[in-house]
Amino acid sequence: MDKSPYIHNRLRWHSSLAKLTFWSFMFLGLILIFFFRSPSSNPLPQDPSRRSLRTYNWGGPAWEKRVRSSARIRSRNGISVLVTGAAGFVGTHVSAALKRRGDGVLGLDNFNDYYDPSLKRARQALLERSGVFIVEGDINDSALLRKLFEVVAFTHVMHLAAQAGVRYAMENPGSYVHSNIAGFVNLLEVCKSANPQPAIVWASSSSVYGLNTKVPFSERDRTDQPASLYAATKKAGEEIAHTYNHIYGLSLTGLRFFTVYGPWGRPDMAYFFFTRDILKGKSISIFEAANHGTVARDFTYIDDIVKGCLAALDTAEKSTGSGGKKKGPAQLRVFNLGNTSPVPVSDLVSILERLLKVNAKRNIMKLPRNGDVQFTHANISLAQRELGYKPSTDLQTGLKKFVRWYLSYYSGGKKAAG
Numbered sequence: 131m132d133k134s135p136y137i138h139n140r141l142r143w144h145s146s147l148a149k150l151t152f153w154s155f156m157f158l159g160l161i162l163i164f165f166f167r168s169p170s171s172n173p174l175p176q177d178p179s180r181r182s183l184r185t186y187n188w189g190g191p192a193w194e195k196r197v198r199s200s201a202r203i204r205s206r207n208g209i210s211v212l213v214t215g216a217a218g219f220v221g222t223h224v225s226a227a228l229k230r231r232g233d234g235v236l237g238l239d240n241f242n243d244y245y246d247p248s249l250k251r252a253r254q255a256l257l258e259r260s261g262v263f264i265v266e267g268d269i270n271d272s273a274l275l276r277k278l279f280e281v282v283a284f285t286h287v288m289h290l291a292a293q294a295g296v297r298y299a300m301e302n303p304g305s306y307v308h309s310n311i312a313g314f315v316n317l318l319e320v321c322k323s324a325n326p327q328p329a330i331v332w333a334s335s336s337s338v339y340g341l342n343t344k345v346p347f348s349e350r351d352r353t354d355q356p357a358s359l360y361a362a363t364k365k366a367g368e369e370i371a372h373t374y375n376h377i378y379g380l381s382l383t384g385l386r387f388f389t390v391y392g393p394w395g396r397p398d399m400a401y402f403f404f405t406r407d408i409l410k411g412k413s414i415s416i417f418e419a420a421n422h423g424t425v426a427r428d429f430t431y432i433d434d435i436v437k438g439c440l441a442a443l444d445t446a447e448k449s450t451g452s453g454g455k456k457k458g459p460a461q462l463r464v465f466n467l468g469n470t471s472p473v474p475v476s477d478l479v480s481i482l483e484r485l486l487k488v489n490a491k492r493n494i495m496k497l498p499r500n501g502d503v504q505f506t507h508a509n510i511s512l513a514q515r516e517l518g519y520k521p522s523t524d525l526q527t528g529l530k531k532f533v534r535w536y537l538s539y540y541s542g543g544k545k546a547a548g
């Protein structure tokens with residue numbers, strides 16, 4: 131049977147329509163598969179740099195009341211301080227010390243799991259007992275920060291929230307950029323627009339001295355050869371501080387901490403996990419430099435650091451800008467807060483052995499090329515002159531206090547040291 135051209139054309143048309151529909155569905159299917167498998171659509175990403183992007187509950191009259199009450203000044207000439215990273219090691223000690231003096235203190239912390247969050251919760255409980263409320267949130271959350279400044283006219287910000295640790299930067303570089311750079315800029319953006327602008331004191335690091343060999347390290351020395359991304363982000367912070375001081379008149383003081391240790395410390399630091407591993411009978415790695423060179427740190431006890439932080443807050447001049455506009459030059463400072471007596475890591479281990487009454491299983495290793503520098507040593511004459519800073523705790527005494535705390539905190543195996 132002959133097909134008419136009309137029927138022939140219709141058949142062709144139908145078959146192309148079927149093909150078009152088929153390929154459209156295939157295409158749509160591929161897009162959907164791609165969309166659902168793409169990491170950006172995953173609400174619970176595995177990348178720890180995004181841990182803190184989870185949402186937090188804040189706001190409401192009861193919450194605002196707690197914020198106001200925690201930040202209320204209770205002494206003459208007191209200050210009201212927003213402490214970021216308040217559930218951290220230094221943050222907890224500084225918050226408690228400010229509260230004891232009668233200053234208003236409000237904490238902010240994202241309680242991330244870089245190390246055992248239950249230790250952060252225990253520090254939070256400690257602060258709560260002394261009347262310090264820690265708001266759960268991230269320094270990258272502008273809406274939250276603006277809200278806090280709306281509720282309280284903070285005179286000062288003690289900015290201690292950061293991604294710490296030198297070696298972890300090779301595992302998770304994004305978290306350093308997220309907290310130490312993006313988070314810091316976000317905080318400064320909110321501070322510059324606040325009215326009145328607060329004075330800001332923040333944690334830099336001894337690691338900015340990087341591969342320098344001239345000792346002791348002075349604030350005047352070069353800081354352009356960092357050995358880790360961590361150090362590079364702290365150095366970036368110092369430059370960012372300069373910019374916000376220059377453009378907006380924010381009063382900014384950076385404190386270069388030297389290997390801070392003590393009770394309620396950080397489990398990712400060597401003195402802490404050496405203690406845990408020595409007690410467990412596990413071997414510990416002690417780094418040494420080329421040709422059996424000594425690796426040493428200017429270990430600084432937490433109470434000395436707290437005194438330095440409070441002195442920095444007390445001597446901070448007011449920011450000069452308002453409503454995002456600079457009115458005149460403002461204070462910009464950087465100080466070393468160290469102990470001025472470096473101790474070899476192997477001596478640190480010997481002290482721990484004596485205090486714990488257990489011999490360590492020492493595994494001497496070549497200093498890995500993962501961000502560690504061979505030694506640190508602070509020149510503190512500037513902090514001595516301007517802040518009256520005078521560290522008074524030697525490593526032996528400080529570790530004794532740490533070990534006493536450690537044994538009581540982890541006593542009876544009730545809590546397992548991370």
Ligand SMILES: O=C(O)[C@H]1O[C@H](OP(=O)(O)OP(=O)(O)OC[C@H]2O[C@@H](n3ccc(=O)[nH]c3=O)[C@H](O)[C@@H]2O)[C@H](O)[C@@H](O)[C@@H]1O
Pocket residue numbers: 294295296334335336337386387388389390398399400401415416417425426427475502503504
């Ligand atoms: O001073 C600072 O700015 C820095 O101090 C510490 O960094 P670090 O001095 O490297 O402290 P630890 O990680 O506790 O290391 C202490 C010493 O033990 C050594 N170490 C570390 C780990 C290990 O397994 N074995 C070992 O011998 C390190 O090389 C270093 O000399 C903190 O972790 C940083 O957050 C801080 O910014």
